[in-house]
Amino acid sequence: MVKDDPSFPPSFPEGGPLAHYRAQASFNWKTMALLLDKEEILRFKYEIWNFLATDPIFAYSPTKRSLHDERRVIMQQTFRIMEKDFLNETKGEIGDPVKVMAMTTALGQYSWSLCTKRSIFMDFFTNAVRGLAKSGYHFDILEKAYKMELTGCVAMTEIGHGTNTKAFRTKATYDTVKGVFILETPDFEAAKCWSGGLGKSTTHAFVMAQLYTPDGQCHGLHGFVVPIRDPLTFLTYPGVTIFDMGEKVGLNGLDNGVMLFDNYAIKRESLLNKTGSVSGDGIYISPFKDPNKRFGAALGNTSAARAAIITMCAANLASAVTISIRYSAVRRQFSATNASEELPVIEYQMQQWRLFPYLAAAYVIKFVGDSIYQDFVNFIMSSFNTDIDPELISNWGIEIHVLSSSGKPIGGWLARDAIQESREACGGHGYLRSAGIGVLRDDHDANVTYEGDNNVLLQQTSNWLLTIYSNPHRSELIDKMPMGTLSFLRIESVFHNLKFTGEMTPQSLLSSYKWLVYYLLQTTAEKVATQQTNGSDSFTSKNQSQVYFARTLAIAFIEHYCLDVFWNKLVQHQDAEIRTVLTKLMLLYGYWSLEKHLGTLYQGGHCNGDDGNVIREGILKLCEQLKPEAIALVDAIAPPDFVLNSALGNSDGEVYKHLRSAMMMTPRGFERDDYWKDIVEVMTMKGKL
Amino acid sequence: MVKDDPSFPPSFPEGGPLAHYRAQASFNWKTMALLLDKEEILRFKYEIWNFLATDPIFAYSPTKRSLHDERRVIMQQTFRIMEKDFLNETKGEIGDPVKVMAMTTALGQYSWSLCTKRSIFMDFFTNAVRGLAKSGYHFDILEKAYKMELTGCVAMTEIGHGTNTKAFRTKATYDTVKGVFILETPDFEAAKCWSGGLGKSTTHAFVMAQLYTPDGQCHGLHGFVVPIRDPLTFLTYPGVTIFDMGEKVGLNGLDNGVMLFDNYAIKRESLLNKTGSVSGDGIYISPFKDPNKRFGAALGNTSAARAAIITMCAANLASAVTISIRYSAVRRQFSATNASEELPVIEYQMQQWRLFPYLAAAYVIKFVGDSIYQDFVNFIMSSFNTDIDPELISNWGIEIHVLSSSGKPIGGWLARDAIQESREACGGHGYLRSAGIGVLRDDHDANVTYEGDNNVLLQQTSNWLLTIYSNPHRSELIDKMPMGTLSFLRIESVFHNLKFTGEMTPQSLLSSYKWLVYYLLQTTAEKVATQQTNGSDSFTSKNQSQVYFARTLAIAFIEHYCLDVFWNKLVQHQDAEIRTVLTKLMLLYGYWSLEKHLGTLYQGGHCNGDDGNVIREGILKLCEQLKPEAIALVDAIAPPDFVLNSALGNSDGEVYKHLRSAMMMTPRGFERDDYWKDIVEVMTMKGKL
Incomplete structure (x- = not known):
């Protein structure tokens, strides 16, 4: 189905175990890759990745390094990256923020320690100081920090x-x-x-x-x-x-x-x-x-870090599903009676359902992370512009804060779950260090905690929603929000009695979510009010209205926002095949997320009778439809093999060859270990035991 | 409230940050501990734990050992355990199976590598050979293996x-x-x-x-x-x-x-x-x-391993909630306006809801794991008895197989989720190696894969349920099952139109679950039949009926079984206070699990209107009621501090002192690291970058 083959990004070798599924895609994966990142940005990422792949200082270790060695090696690698100075940072240039973000994810997909260590030297301290600097001494410190003095x-x-x-x-x-x-x-x-x-x-x-x-x-x-x-x-x-x-x-x-x-x-x-x-x-x-x-x-404005983490989560989602979906297309297990060959496990509905929603999420979160980050950049740029109404800037800042405070939690949890499901979906071999999933899990784990514990952060979003909702002039407030995040609430009456129609379309999905957010907003506000009526103070009332209410409200709000942004971006794309597959991804991620709210949809009357079954069957059908697209969808978001560093997830699909190589690299793997003599002693001279 | 204080298990030191909550319990934690394990068994566990704590070969390492060192140390530890020969195994005695299991969990809570390595030498090979041995050569091999020759x-x-x-x-x-x-x-x-x-x-x-x-x-x-x-x-x-x-x-x-x-x-x-x-x-x-x-x-009969894993999962659940709940009782963060002290985070509804269901699950899975394991032992013993009807033995074996095939998955997933939630609920400090949660997660992770991938294993249970259901003589088949696992299906008509009553009692919970299992059985059988009518073969029809159907059926079935076993055990206990708190644990675990099926409960007509809200409010109320019991509940299932090895989970509650000690043990933690000179060179001689 591939119509043309642009020279960039580089093609995969022909043939091999993945060729069968790769050929089934209805769209060109390179077109998709260049939709996800602008060509300039993707080329910049490849420049970094290629640099890593060709310098032995970045070679992976087959076993986990000692704490001391890991620190030392990462320090050396950081110096090498800074020496190369991809963004002319050490010359004091302030780079294109999109490129800075691209460097973050490109390095992070290789090693989040390296990525973060570079940011410590280049970004964190200087950003913190710059935000509050006033005197010459402060700017002198900044100057020295930029120059690494x-x-x-x-x-x-x-x-x-x-x-x-x-x-x-x-x-x-x-x-x-x-x-x-x-x-x-x-x-x-x-x-x-x-x-x-x-x-x-x-x-x-x-x-x-x-x-x-x-x-x-x-x-x-x-x-x-x-x-x-x-x-x-x-x-x-x-x-x-x-x-x-x-x-x-x-x-x-x-x-x-x-x-x-x-x-x-x-x-x-x-x-x-x-x-x-x-x-x-x-x-x-x-x-x-x-x-x-x-x-x-x-x-200071901590939205920057949280906005960046959303995109980092998208990168981890991409790495996880690349490993597990490529492996699933190669790994065969069981067959129908009398079949000559076993089935690749990707053929099983269960495997599709376990992994494809995370593939869809990887796309949605990548789009949304980039979008929120770009909004943040625009906001910062505008905030320097004295011609712009300070109230607009302030509201804009609030919207960015609210989006990053819920976007980071759902991105963090989605990637966490995608990594774990990928680990399990790869079976025993997923438990090998060489599968690359364990390291990913360990490093990603911090994202759900730092820059704000996920559950606490969500309160930033729900508190704001409740404040707006309870304001008698809420229509005006909603109109004043420059990003229009809540504008659908202006026509709230439409959603009061909205029913799931049985159709599963982007419009229907967005409507269901609008109903859900509105329902949760209403019931949460009531819950808080009841607490207060019963004599609780504001602090306690809010705390007692988190579980099943405010927390779910914030989650539903940001899920709706993600789908809305994704839909608005995807309809603009000129390539019909790309639009079709992106729509399927949107529907899969959206209905799979919505299904988790099914009890609430029924309770509030949005769903009735067999609706739940309709949604669930729809999710499974979407999985089936995405099966022929899955490998190409992964190809479009996968980092190069050296960076992914997974014996199971290589782009050539030669799982067993890479597994063998990886295992044979185990230090002293073929040797007797020192303790062999102890075992022999125990076996021959029984006195020892 | 504690009435008497038996000398065993050993008491905790008085005072300290946990004393406040410890004193609030309505029951005696030692009575509870001795309900969970018979005194002889608990004393045996303490014998092992005390042995570990007093021998420096079992000292923990503050940093992760290299692959080579870890192998070597675990081998030495294994020899030391075998030398001590707690069960006279190396003298060829076949120990009490309950003691073997107690040793497994007691060692495992210290180190699953050590536990497993001992089993390799003592159990795995010999069990495999013994099951199929026939000739003198085989028995000679066995004899030598038992003697470690x-x-x-x-x-x-x-x-x-x-x-x-x-x-x-x-x-x-x-x-x-x-x-x-x-x-x-x-x-x-x-x-x-x-x-x-x-x-x-x-x-x-x-x-x-x-x-x-x-x-x-x-x-x-x-x-x-x-x-x-x-x-x-x-x-x-x-x-x-x-x-x-x-x-x-x-x-x-x-x-x-x-x-x-x-x-x-x-x-x-x-x-x-x-x-x-x-x-x-x-x-x-x-x-x-x-x-x-x-x-x-x-x-061979692989139920043994799976039955054992359920109890291993219960042990991991216990370790995880011990760490996070003790920490939550000590860690303070935020307070109501004008309050003089910050609140311990255990006071927050959110934290209770995140952790207490897993505390309840730790109890339920411990009871059920021990019960299934004992059933397995009885089954094996009976299978040697030639007076017993072979058909009964065969049916018994099937029931054990079916229970262990779904018990292991839900135990494995519950512990996995409890560990992850504990990690996140302990915030940043939960990310430290010294918190003990990372190691627990890494080791536990294998349980969801080995002895059968969880999702595939569940099919053993659902396939059997569907086979029984579709049999025209199903009442007779159900009656033939010696454990009576499915006997409630004899009165299936009762469950056709059963509604949630709004009451949250053990009886109501078990009824809701019976309705759910029956509903899922019916709809899954229909789904499989529809596939077959549409021309799919049996293999494909089953594969296409897993997600939302057969898989959920197996999960609901084993959840019901767990609650049923737990309820039958707890009502027998003579101590009313113990019965009361166990009932709350049953209700919390039960309704929290049931709530995950809420969409299906509505779809099938078991729930209506505001029922979901009733269940959710009930869960939160149970959390609140369990707050004063939580520390004592943890005390009753916690291994000793040395074995738990968590700076956050010590029984004295001195979190910050243990954290400081743990951090100060970091090798070369106060020293400059080698690369300091590189940094100075970069800072002083700018040519390097």
Whole structure:
């Protein structure tokens, strides 16, 4: 069915075990790949990937490296990447944000430790400092950081507080006599931790601390630039204690550290004073009247990280389904009586249903992640434009915040589940390190926690929805939102009594979701109100309305948003074959997600009688229709073989050859191990046991 | 509320961060612990646990050991355990099966690699050989294996075939001239693999191979005892190629191996000829007329392993919820406005809902696993009794098979999900290796795959249910089942139009489940019939009726069975407080599981209107009621601190102290790492980048 074959991206070798399914696709996978990433961006990714593949420093290890070795190797790799300087970053150029994101995923699909370590040196510290920088000293620090004349980390989280950032307890007290801030960690629970790069590799830290003036008053959290290690000896300064947090489930190339301050003096200029400063005689001065606003500004805009994580999740979804779906097309098991050959397991409805919804999700989340990230970039650019109404910017920022606060959780959980289902769907061989799924799971696992625990983050979205909903002027508020995220609520009456029609089309799917969001909004608001009527305070009422209500509301809201964005993008595409297959992906992801709400759809009266069965049969039919497309769909989102690094997921489909090679690479795999003598001793001289 | 305090199991130290919740329980946790395990069994477990805790060879490593070191250490530990010989096994005594199981979980909660390695030497090979042994040579091999004069492994799975065991391709061809079998591995896909202990530590293998007579006829799979390594030099024999499978996601203390035969001759006696033998002149003789029966017998009774895995899953559930629930009672985050202290996160409805259903599941699966295991033991004992009707034994065997084939999947998935939810519910600190959750996840992960892939195994249960259902004499068949697993179907008409009453009681729960099983049985049978009417063969019809039908049927069936067993056990208990809390656990696990079927309950008319909301509110209420019981419930199922080995889950609740200790144990954690000089060079001599 492939009509033409553009020279880029590179073609797969002809023949082999995947050729049969590859040939069945109704669309050209290269066209699809170039729809997912612009050619310039995809070429840039290949430039990075090719660089990794041809330099032995990036060779994979057949066994997990020791903690120490992993740290060392990742550091070397990071230097090599920075030396190559794909974005001219170390020359101080601020790159195209889309390219920065492309580099993040391209490196991340190879190693999330490497990706993150580069970001520590290049992005995290500088972004944190830049957001609050005001004085020449701060810009000097920034300049040095960009040029790698110093290395910095971000120290926010404390041992006792992560989610509740306002409760951080590290103290910075101004000393009028010496003209310095004294940093103090009151106890171990207030020690800074999880800070990436702090453990072993940075000279400076961006530290969030409670600012105290000499009068004993606390002015809330402020950022400080803190020198922590001598840049020549790399020894920590007296008054600073740093140690490595130790081994983690994943991301072990990162040296997360713990830091305690003991009466540690830093100069007055260390305070990043954009949101508040202290005069030489100890008077606190702030441009903000409202401490809440100062707090918001001080914490900085964290949407960037969350928006980026959505795309990182899409990359992990892509890696997971590439491995499991390619393997499923090659692995054969069982056959009908009298059949000459066993069936590839992809032929089984069960296997399709286990994996194809995640393939669909990989597409949807990739589109949506890129879209939210682009919205974020546009928002940031616009926020520098003084001609634009500040209220519009503020509302825009809220919408971005709300989308990233629910987009990250569902992206994170979808990838988590896709990885686990892929592990299981690959059977025993999926349990081998060489399958590549275990490492993916371990590294991905952090995404559901950092930059906000998923369940807590979802409350950012549901709280906003409830606030808008309960506002008597909600139509006006909805209209003021520049992204139009909630505009469908303007015609809410339409959705009151909407019924599932039995048709499974994009329009019908979006309508069902609109009904669901509206129903959940209504019932959640009622639930909160009932709690309050019964005497609970606002904090308790909200907490008691999370499970089955606010939490589900936020999930349904973002699922609808994802489908809406995907649909609006896909209808624009000129290639009818591409539109057809993307529509199937949308329907599969959408109805598979909607089916998880089936109980609620019935309870609220949207579904009746046999509707559930209709939806379920529809999902299975979509799986069947996507079977001939599955390998080409995977080809369009798969990273190159070297980067994927899975014996099961190679593009040539030669699963058993790669498995053999991988197993035969086991160090001392053919040798007797030292303990053979012990076994012989036990067997021959029975006295030992 | 605690009335008396028996001296066993040992008490926890008084005071500390958990004391507050510990004191709130309505029951005595020691009474509960002694309900879960008989005192003799629990004392036996403590004997093992205390032994581990006091011998430095069992000390934990703060970082993951290298593949090589892990293998070596686990081998040493295995020898130490065998030397201690808790069950007098190496003296040839056949221990109390309940004690064998207790040892499995007691060792497993410390290390599943150690537990399994011991079983390889003591159980797996000998069980496999014993089941098919007939000649003196076989019993001689067995005797030597029991005495550790030889070490054996079981070689079943091949690279290309695991689930479809009938399709194994290793060949054993009888050579009349030399009087030997010639073993041959036709290609790499037929190589034996995954065999634990094969990689490095065994001299013999139980090998499943297709038996060919010189006339070229294949007589199907047979077992062979095959010498693979010289017991003095430990070198593999010529004609045998063995290599290590390499690193895995977990269980890296186990040396899984790959083995290929190249024209390798073994003597005629090597054939385990209980199910078929070959005469000196190459004639095949079998006591079985029906090759299907021979196949069944040859594969042996695999229920033992699956029944054991259910209890292993219960142990992993217990470890996971111990860590996350104790941590949740200590970890504080956020508070109502103006509150002086932050709330322990266990106070949040969301956290309760995330964890307590798994706590309930830990109890239910523990009861049910022990029950199925005991049924299996009784069945085996009875099968030796020639006075018992063979048909009864056969039906009994089927029931055990059906229960273990669905009990293992739901136990495996529940523990998998409990571990993951615990990881996430512990936030960032749950991501530390010292939290103990990552290792648990990696090791547990194998349970959903080995001894039968979960999704495929479920078909054993659903196929049987469908066979019984479609039999015109089904009432008689149901009555013949000695365990009465399906007896509720005798009164099926009662369930046709049963409605959820709005009451949430054990009886109502069991009725809802009976309705559900019956509904799914009916609709699945219809679905299969429709497929067949439309021209599909039996194989395809079943495959096309798995998702949402047969698969869900098997899950609902075993969920009902678990609740039924749990209810029947708990009502017998004399202590009213224990009965009350167990009833709550049953209701929570039961309704939480039922809620996942809510769409189907509505579709089939069992639920109507607001019923879903009633069930959901009931679940949340049960969570709230279990909050004061949660710590004591965990105390009753928790292994001792040394065995749990989690900085977050210690019984003293001193989370932050243990975290600090764990982090400070990181090797070279306070030192500069080697690469500090590289960083300094980059910072000072800009030429490097």
